[in-house]
Amino acid sequence: MLQAAGLTKRYGDVRALDGFTLGVEPGEIVGLVGHNGAGKTTFVEIVCGLVRADAGTVTIGGQAPRAARGDLGVAPQHIALYPGASAREHLTLYGRLAGLRRSALAAAMDEVVEAMLLADLLDRRAGLLSGGQQRRIQAAIALLHRPGLLLLDEPTAGADPQTRQSLLAAVRRRAAAGAAVVYTTHYLPELAELGATLAVAQGGRIIARGTSEELLSGLADEVRVHIDDKELRMRTNDAAKTLVDLLSGPHGSVHSIDIRKASIDDLYRSLA
Numbered sequence: 001m002l003q004a005a006g007l008t009k010r011y012g013d014v015r016a017l018d019g020f021t022l023g024v025e026p027g028e029i030v031g032l033v034g035h036n037g038a039g040k041t042t043f044v045e046i047v048c049g050l051v052r053a054d055a056g057t058v059t060i061g062g063q064a065p066r067a068a069r070g071d072l073g074v075a076p077q078h079i080a081l082y083p084g085a086s087a088r089e090h091l092t093l094y095g096r097l098a099g100l101r102r103s104a105l106a107a108a109m110d111e112v113v114e115a116m117l118l119a120d121l122l123d124r125r126a127g128l129l130s131g132g133q134q135r136r137i138q139a140a141i142a143l144l145h146r147p148g149l150l151l152l153d154e155p156t157a158g159a160d161p162q163t164r165q166s167l168l169a170a171v172r173r174r175a176a177a178g179a180a181v182v183y184t185t186h187y188l189p190e191l192a193e194l195g196a197t198l199a200v201a202q203g204g205r206i207i208a209r210g211t212s213e214e215l216l217s218g219l220a221d222e223v224r225v226h227i228d229d230k231e232l233r234m235r236t237n238d239a240a241k242t243l244v245d246l247l248s249g250p251h252g253s254v255h256s257i258d259i260r261k262a263s264i265d266d267l268y269r270s271l272a
C-alpha cells in the first residue's frame with residue numbers, strides 16, 4: 001500500500017532523511033520508532049505531500065502522494081485544529097472534504113465519535129479542550145473516511161489510559177479491515193498491543209525491521225535481586241535460569257526480585 005524508497009531530505013546542513021526506505025502492506029501496522037530527530041516526522045510529512053523529498057520515491061496504492069490524498073488519514077504530531085470550531089464542525093468539514101455526504105457522513109461520524117469517546121465533547125470548542133481531548137479529535141479526523149493508509153504520528157502523546165486504549169482498539173479494527181498503518185511512537189508496549197512490526201529509524205534511514213520479538217530476542221534482560229542489604233544486578237538472556245541458579249545456592253534474606261525486560265533503549269544501543 002505504501003512504498004517509500006531511497007528518500008533523502010536536507011535542511012541546510014541537517015540530513016533529515018538519508019536513504020529512507022519503508023514498505024507497508026494492507027492490513028499491516030508498522031511501528032516507526034527512533035530517537036528524537038531520527039527523521040520519522042519528516043518521512044510522514046513527505047508521505048502526506050506536505051514536504052517534497054530531495055530524492056527518492058513514494059507511492060500510495062501505486063499513486064503519487066498528492067493524487068492519493070483521499071485515501072490517506074493523518075493524525076499529525078502537533079495539534080492542528082481550529083481553536084474556535086467544535087469537534088462536530090471539524091468532523092463535518094473533513095468528512096465533506098473527503099467526499100462524504102449526508103447519511104454516509106452521519107454514519108462515519110457516529111462511528112468515530114463512539115470509537116474516540118467524543119460524544120460529550122462534540123459541541124465544545126476545540127481550543128478549550130485538554131491536550132488529550134484534542135488528540136482524540138485528531139485521531140477521529142484521521143479515521144473518519146476509512147482511509148487505506150493511516151499515518152499516526154505519536155497519536156497518544158499526553159493521552160490518558162482510556163483514550164490510549166480506545167485509539168489502539170480503533171487502529172487494530174482498521175488494520176483488520178485492511179488499512180495499512182504507520183504508527184510513530186516512543187512507547188514500545190503500545191506497539192506490542194497493536195501487534196505491530198517495528199521499523200527503527202536512525203540518522204534518516206531505517207536500520208532495522210522486524211517483529212519486536214525478533215529485534216529484542218538477542219538482547220539481555222536485567223535481573224535485580226535485593227538480598228540482605230545488597231542489590232545484585234545481572235544481565236541475562238535467561239532470567240529464570242539465572243534466578244534459579246542464584247537462589248538454589250546458599251543466600252541471605254531475599255527482599256525483592258525485579259526482572260526488567262530489554263527496552264527500546266537497549267535496542268537503540270545495540271543497533272548504534
Ligand SMILES: Nc1ncnc2c1ncn2[C@@H]1O[C@H](COP(=O)(O)OP(=O)(O)OP(=O)(O)O)[C@@H](O)[C@H]1O
Pocket residue numbers: 011014015016034035036037038039040041042043077
Ligand atoms: N522544517 C525543518 N527545518 C529545519 N530542520 C528540520 C525541519 N524539520 C525537521 N528538521 C530536522 O530534521 C531532523 C529530523 O527531524 P524529524 O522531526 O523528522 O525527527 P523525528 O524522528 O520525527 O523526531 P521526534 O521523535 O523528536 O519527533 C532533525 O534534526 C530536525 O531538527
